[in-house]
Amino acid sequence: MENRAVYMTGLNKMEIREIEVPIPKEKEVLVKLEYVGICGSDVHYLEHGRIGDFIVNGDFILGHECAGTIAAVGSGVKNLKVGDKVALEPGCTCGQCEFCKTGRYNLCPDVEFLATPPYDGCLMNYIAFPENMAFKLPDNVSTKEGALVEPLAVGLHAAAQGGVKLGDKVVILGAGCIGLVTLLACKAFGATNVIVVDVIEKRLEYAKKLGASCVVNAKNENVLDKIAELTGGNGADKVIETAGSEITIKQTPYLAKRGGTIVLVGLASKDIIEFDFMQIMAKEVEIKSVFRYRNLYPAAIGAIADGKIDVSGIVTHEFDFKDSKKAFDFVIENKNDVVKAVIKI
Ligand SMILES: NC(=O)c1ccc[n+]([C@@H]2O[C@H](COP(=O)([O-])OP(=O)(O)OC[C@H]3O[C@@H](n4cnc5c(N)ncnc54)[C@H](O)[C@@H]3O)[C@@H](O)[C@H]2O)c1
Ligand SMILES: [Zn+2]
Ligand SMILES: [Zn+2]
Incomplete structure (x- = not known):
């Protein structure tokens, strides 16, 4: 197993680096990522280095719209197994505050959201992620569709x-x-x-x-x-x-x-x-x-699986992982033409 990540190393600068394959903790799964969508916020960080009070400080990994296949599981993982396809919900919340406890976890002040500084994103081969934020995709939902669950x-x-x-x-x-x-x-x-x-x-x-x-x-x-x-x-x-x-x-x-x-x-x-x-x-x-979303991944995945929602038409461009920089450049230069670009890992 080899892990590489695309680092943003400055404004409009990116490079691919080798990183360690993370070891999943007790209640985490190791996911081999297959698709990562490029979001307006990723592009904004790359071009401007900040969104409001969230400021990129040093090398930073973009990407928060993703799906892949489970490659390993921690010892306490109960509901997922190696080989399952999953979409990752990118905001890990505290579970303890008033907002988490009333089900409005998107309002949790302590959320750790992928690719929102200081938390790195997922434009990489392997990520370890909490089992409870990894949602199983049925057989008839692809990981490309899985990466679109986030914007959906x-x-x-x-x-x-x-x-x-x-x-x-x-x-x-x-x-x-x-x-x-x-x-x-x-x-x-x-x-x-x-x-x-x-x-x-x-x-x-x-x-x-x-x-x-x-x-x-x-x-x-x-x-x-x-x-x-x-x-x-x-x-x-x-x-x-x-x-x-x-x-x-x-x-x-x-x-x-x-x-x-x-x-x-x-x-x-x-x-x-x-x-x-x-x-x-x-x-x-x-x-x-609206601030992001809450409690909607299962419904979104169910609607895609059932054919009630067809997200495949949203993807207008696809790039290879090695061409990640090209992908971002293309999105920046062709803003009118690109609705959603995805990177195939
Ligand atoms: N609230 C949230 O949680 C949340 C989550 C994701 C994105 N957003 C925000 O949603 C917005 C849309 O995101 P996106 O990725 O679709 O961006 P986008 O730039 O692709 O889409 C914006 C669209 O608005 C159109 N537009 C601009 N001026 C217009 C006008 N005067 N009349 C009609 N249309 C006009 C543009 O042509 C463009 O197609 C952004 O502001 C983004 O920051 C909010
Ligand atoms: Zn997004
Ligand atoms: Zn909370």
């Missing part, structure tokens, strides 16, 4: 936070990876009319392919007028913001129906944004937000 979980959490249900009309702002997995999640939750807005035609084409009822290019149309027209002047039951732009965040109050819900997923580059609260008050609109 964000979309599922967005739909869950919005209470999306059968028959809902939903507007999704942004058709990047997160917008598209949110589309898949809303459809799986029963939304019957999902309108997706973006400024890049190619991304809107993906949205159409993945089941959007209607797409709006904000470059060519007035979004507020168009959505009003498409919703009979009423607005949408649920408005989910995944673009992370000031413009789209500001649009949300006007797009929601009376009594509707806004779900904020996108992270804007600015902390404070002017927002029309009079619209919110007059329409009694609820505002929800």
Whole structure:
């Protein structure tokens, strides 16, 4: 067994290094990783060295969307065995705090999340990981699909936070990876009319392919007028913001129906944004937000296995492990074309 990891060694710098194969502790499994997805956050760390207060300090391993096959198990592992395919949920939480104990573990202040400084990510051959954060993939779910469970979980959490249900009309702002997995999640939750807005035609084409009822290019149309027209002047039951732009965040109050819900997923580059609260008050609109996800890996894997959600259409590019640097360069240079790139380990 040989282990190598891709290290970020500075801004836009990467190199592959030999590292030790970790020995799984009592309740850990050793996973031979097969696919790691490249997330917007990985790219952001590589280009800028930080996201908010999380600052890359020294050499750092990126990657948190991953799946692979179990190569060894610790002595206390009960439910998984060598040869099982698993998807890893990247946030290990304390299990003790108020948030963990009430099942809202995504809010745990002591979370250790892969590729969030100071914790290294998983762009490597072998990782040791807690058994309870490794979720078994059924035979008919590939490890490539397994690596997409992480972004899908964000979309599922967005739909869950919005209470999306059968028959809902939903507007999704942004058709990047997160917008598209949110589309898949809303459809799986029963939304019957999902309108997706973006400024890049190619991304809107993906949205159409993945089941959007209607797409709006904000470059060519007035979004507020168009959505009003498409919703009979009423607005949408649920408005989910995944673009992370000031413009789209500001649009949300006007797009929601009376009594509707806004779900904020996108992270804007600015902390404070002017927002029309009079619209919110007059329409009694609820505002929800999303921080990653919780308790959703089993549901996500079940939905993929059952064919309720097809994530395979999200992957637009695939690279080999040895070409990891090329992969990141490509993603940076072709941001409009790449929805999700994955690295085959
Ligand atoms: N809350 C969370 O837990 C969480 C988790 C993951 C990602 N995110 C955030 O979600 C956002 C989306 O992530 P992504 O990976 O899909 O990013 P992305 O950049 O691929 O997608 C954003 C999309 O928004 C579109 N857009 C930009 N301006 C627009 C406008 N005015 N109108 C309509 N569309 C517009 C872009 O063209 C792009 O397709 C990011 O801000 C990311 O940080 C949040
Ligand atoms: Zn991610
Ligand atoms: Zn906790």
